[in-house]
Amino acid sequence: MRLNEQTLLEGHKVVLVPYKKYHVPRYHEWMKSPELQQLTASEPLTMDQEYEMQKSWHLDDNKLTFIVLDKVKWQDPDISEEDSMCGDVNLFFNDADDSSVAEIEIMIAEPSCRGKGFGKEVLLLMMQYGISKLSVSKYVAKIGMENQVSIKMFTKLGFSQVSISEVFQEVTLDYSITDEVKGQLAQQTSHMITQQYAKTIGDVCHGSED
Template sequence: MKKNDNIKIIGRTVILVPYKRIHVDKYHEWMKSKELQELTASEELSLEEEYKMQETWHIDDDKCTFIVLDKQIWEETENEIHAMIGDTNLFLLGNDVAEAEIMIAEAFARGKGRGKEAMLLMLKYGCDKLCIKKYIAKIGTNNSRSITMFQNMGFIQVSESNVFKEVTLEKHVTDEWHTWLNDKTNLSLIAPYT
């Protein structure tokens, strides 16, 4: 999505930056992991296919993605590739509805709240800049950590598919929830990305 092409979102422990060609090689290495393929319901792509996928994320108006950087590593190294720990996405489904996803690929960064903060920042961005009124999250039934995280954000499970081995959770954006989201992300800011 070109709308987020020149911005970054700075949080307390993470920075969200647009998914650029410079990130593809490391992202491709992550996605060779069978564990990550299972957790994200993804298939391994060739490096060439991954570059093409990055291009579609850049130009398609219905896909918004950010690479998640560990803020401390970024501040120490000023190297985005070293600081990369995952990604977060919104798939715009029409009628102000978006499917939300988060992946923390680096094992050292899991379980420390970085995925939660990245997702909160992305949900706020979706509400404020993309006018999203309803979020959907589809999560593998064996990914209890992500299911719990979304439930703690107010998402409600609406279905479970034994065929696809996933649960679907939803969250309607209300004024009350939007205020809660603003409170949870009150120290964040959107800045130019160059």
């Protein structure tokens, strides 16, 4: 989705930036991991296929993607943006009956970035962005049954279990966005700074890149 191609979201611990070509090599390395393949129900791709996937995601009106950066590393002028990468977060708009329903998916790929509260902040920032920019009225999350850490995190944030699929070994949760929830999310993300995306501080804007 091109909506966020020039958007950077800054939180306390993380920074969300649009998925660009120069992020692909690090992303490709992540997805060689059997653990991440299992958790994301993904098949390994070649580098060329990964570049094609990045391009298709960028152009797909039903998918919104941000790359997650470790803010401490991102702020260090000696560390590149690619070396600050720690995961990604996605919204999928695949409900044919209701375009305001979004499936939300998060991956904290770098082991050193886990257990630091990054996932929670990423979800809150992404949910607030989806509500304010895409009028999302309900979020859905599908999580592997073995991924109890993620299930617990989503539940703590207000998601409720809808169903369990023994066939796909996954749990489906959802979260309806009421006026009360909007107020809570706005308060929880009041620290979020939205700005025009540039690859590095002081660099020219890279928002026009695919």
